[in-house]
Amino acid sequence: MDLPVVVLVVSFVVLLVLNVPVAFCMGIATVLAFTTMSGELPAFVAVAHQIATGIDSFALLAIPFFILSGQLMGQGGIARRLIDFANTLVGRFRGGLAFVNVVTCMFFGAISGSATAAISSVGGFMVPLMNKMGYDRDFNASVTITAATTGLLIPPSNVMIVYSLATGGAVSIAAIFMAGFLPGILVGLGLILVSAVISVRHNYGKGETFPFREGVVRFFKAVPALLLVFIVIGGILLGWFTPTEASAVAVLYAFFLAVVVYREVRIRDLPRILLQCGITTSVVFLLIGTSMAMSWVLASENVPQDISAYLVGLTDSKVLLLLMINAILLAVGTFMDMTPAILIFTPIFLPVAERLGLHPLHFGIVMIMNLCIGLCTPPVGTCLFLGCGIAETTVTRVMRHILPFFGAMFVTLLICTFVPDISLWLPDKLGFVR
Numbered sequence: 001m002d003l004p005v006v007v008l009v010v011s012f013v014v015l016l017v018l019n020v021p022v023a024f025c026m027g028i029a030t031v032l033a034f035t036t037m038s039g040e041l042p043a044f045v046a047v048a049h050q051i052a053t054g055i056d057s058f059a060l061l062a063i064p065f066f067i068l069s070g071q072l073m074g075q076g077g078i079a080r081r082l083i084d085f086a087n088t089l090v091g092r093f094r095g096g097l098a099f100v101n102v103v104t105c106m107f108f109g110a111i112s113g114s115a116t117a118a119i120s121s122v123g124g125f126m127v128p129l130m131n132k133m134g135y136d137r138d139f140n141a142s143v144t145i146t147a148a149t150t151g152l153l154i155p156p157s158n159v160m161i162v163y164s165l166a167t168g169g170a171v172s173i174a175a176i177f178m179a180g181f182l183p184g185i186l187v188g189l190g191l192i193l194v195s196a197v198i199s200v201r202h203n204y205g206k207g208e209t210f211p212f213r214e215g216v217v218r219f220f221k222a223v224p225a226l227l228l229v230f231i232v233i234g235g236i237l238l239g240w241f242t243p244t245e246a247s248a249v250a251v252l253y254a255f256f257l258a259v260v261v262y263r264e265v266r267i268r269d270l271p272r273i274l275l276q277c278g279i280t281t282s283v284v285f286l287l288i289g290t291s292m293a294m295s296w297v298l299a300s301e302n303v304p305q306d307i308s309a310y311l312v313g314l315t316d317s318k319v320l321l322l323l324m325i326n327a328i329l330l331a332v333g334t335f336m337d338m339t340p341a342i343l344i345f346t347p348i349f350l351p352v353a354e355r356l357g358l359h360p361l362h363f364g365i366v367m368i369m370n371l372c373i374g375l376c377t378p379p380v381g382t383c384l385f386l387g388c389g390i391a392e393t394t395v396t397r398v399m400r401h402i403l404p405f406f407g408a409m410f411v412t413l414l415i416c417t418f419v420p421d422i423s424l425w426l427p428d429k430l431g432f433v434r
Contacts, residue, residue: 002301003036004033004034004036004037004297004301005033005297005298005301005303007029007032007033007035007036008029008030008032008033008294008297008298009029011028011029011032011033012025012026012029012294015028015029016335022287022336022337022340023283023286023287023290023340024290026287026290026291026293026294026340026344027047027051027290027293029294030047030050030290030293030294030297031043031044031047033297034046034047034297047293050289050292050293050296051289051290051292051293052289053292054288054289054290054291054292054293055285055288055289055292057165058244059161059164059165059173059243059244060161060165060285060288061244061247062156062158062161062173062243062244062246062247063158063161063162063247063281063284063285064277064278064281065244065247065248065250065251066112066113066114066156066158066161066247066250067114067158067277067280067281067284068251068254068273068274068277069112069228069247069250069251069253069254070111070112070113070114070117070254071117071273071276071277071280072251072254072255072257072258072265072273073108073111073112073117073121073225073228073254073257073258074112074117074120074121075258075264075265075269075273076254076257076258076259076262076264076265077258077262077264078108078111078121078225078257078258078262079104079108079121079122079124079125080125081218081221081222081225081262082104082107082108082111082122082222082225082226083100083104083122083125083126084218084221084222085107085218085219085221085222086099086100086103086104086107087100087218088214088215088218088219089103090103090192093196094196094199094200094204095195095196095198095199095200095204097126097129097130097133097135097204098130098135098139098140098143098192098195098196098198098199098204099192099195099196100126101122101123101126101130101140101143101144101147101195102143102147102150102188102191102192102195103188103192104122104126105118105122105144105147105148105150105151105188106147106150106151106154106184106185106188107222107225107226108121108122108151109148109149109150109151109152109154110150110151110154110155110156110184110229111225111226111228111229112151113151113152113155113156113157113158114151114158115148115149115151115152115372115375115382115383116148116382116383116386117151118147118148118151119144119145119148119383119386119387119390120386120390122144122147122148123141123144123148123387123390123391124390126140126144127140127141127144127390127391130143134204135204136202136204136401137391137392137393138391138393138397138398138400138401139198139202139204139401140391141387141388141390141391141393141398141401141402142387142398142401142402142405143191143195143405144387144390144391145376145383145384145386145387145388145398145402145405146191146376146383146402146405146406146408146409147188147191148383148387149187149372149373149375149376149383149409150184150185150187150188150191151184152184152338152368152372153180153181153183153184153187153365153368153369153372154180154181154184154185155176155177155178155180155181155229155232155233156177156229156232156233156243156246156247156250157177157180157368158284159338159339159342159368159371160173160176160177160180160364160368161173161243162288162338162339162342162343163176163342163346163364163367163368164176165288165343166295166342166343166346166347167346167350167360167364170360171360171361171364172432173236173243174236174237174243174432175361175427175432175433176361176364176365177233177236177243178233178237178426178427178430178432179361179362179364179365179423179424179426179427179432180365180368180423181426182422182423182425182426183365183369183412183416183422183423186412186415186416186422187369187372187408187409187412190408190409190411190412191405191408191409193408194404194405194407194408197404198404224257224261225257227253228250228253228254228257231246231249231250231253232246232247232249232250235249237430284339287337287339287340287343288339288343290340291339291340291343291344292343294340294344295343295344295347298344298347298348299347303348304347304348304351305351307348307349307352308348308349308351308352308355311324311325311352312352312355318356318357319418321352321356322356322358322417322418325349325352325353325366326366326370326413326414326417328349329341329345329349329366329367329370329371330370330373330374332345332370332371332374333370333371333372333373333374333375333377334374334377334378334379334380334381335379335380336374336380337380337382338368338371338372338374338375341371341374342367342368342371345367346364346367349363349367350363358420359420359423359424359433361423361424361427361432361433362420362423362424365416365423366413366416366417366423369409369412369413369416370413372409373406373409373410373413376402376405376406376409377406378395378399384398384402
């Protein structure tokens, strides 16, 4: 292993252990690696240049727009209306509120494209309600934490935009959006199944039964929010606008719903919402910029090619190689956020996946599913810590209850890994698979 790679890896791991923010870990490690290659001054100039060019992409403009639309949706009363609608669909069954939680997270995650927004908006309402109805607090937190990740698979999703960027344009944003629908639904169904088994075993309460007329009223109240997905995805597929333009349309529509239709966001609230959006966007773009700089060092030292050749040389078994890649990505997800993980490891593992005959769309969904599990695990799991905070419980207590949900997510991951048609069927029907 060359000296720059050793310096990069060692400094990155040491800084990570010292609890330095991931973006600074990558930036500092990259500067140190560049220093061993070309000296101190050229290193600073080169890293700054790579960070600037790394975020110089028209497609990345979709990220702040989707973040803003998600925040408008989260504060505009959308979650409560989706909860009411989901309650009429699945609330009547044993453990019905757990089902409502999962289904609402799927709806809201698809609308906002953010797992943390789903936990904050849906969990902030559902967890206290489930506590009141006799469900175990740690079970409630576990349902919310894991269900929130479905929004990263069901489009629109910011991490899918990042994956498209990491492939160098080999995968279009519209194609990866379409590939996520069925896997996201499958994960949701797996979580519902686990919730049902646990609810029957612990005799958690049966939900409400609503008259047909009430169900229709709740459906029409939720329709404006649900239409966002159809407007964004339908507009992209019909060629009305690009994914970046679709994100701007999503902001306009979310603003119209939150301010004019539902009237739960006031004009004087907008500066605060825009400030939150700016802070979140700056964090994401700093991660993207430093990740791209770090990836440039790895590529210049032929690390992706070396790792690809090494893994393929270990065994001829496609099954074993896929299991190894999944195991590595699961481990990566436990200590690294999704955005830098996708940007760093896509160039490394995508060549291996393609040599095994995997389509880049299929591999992208498998990677995202692995990293979604990482969001729910310590020590970095953003969703885990946020969910525990909302449920007012501890990580130690939740970990005992969340294991069956991990099992469902892992089984679904294996199914999607070895049955590529789940990811490729819809893109193939729409002409994205060549």
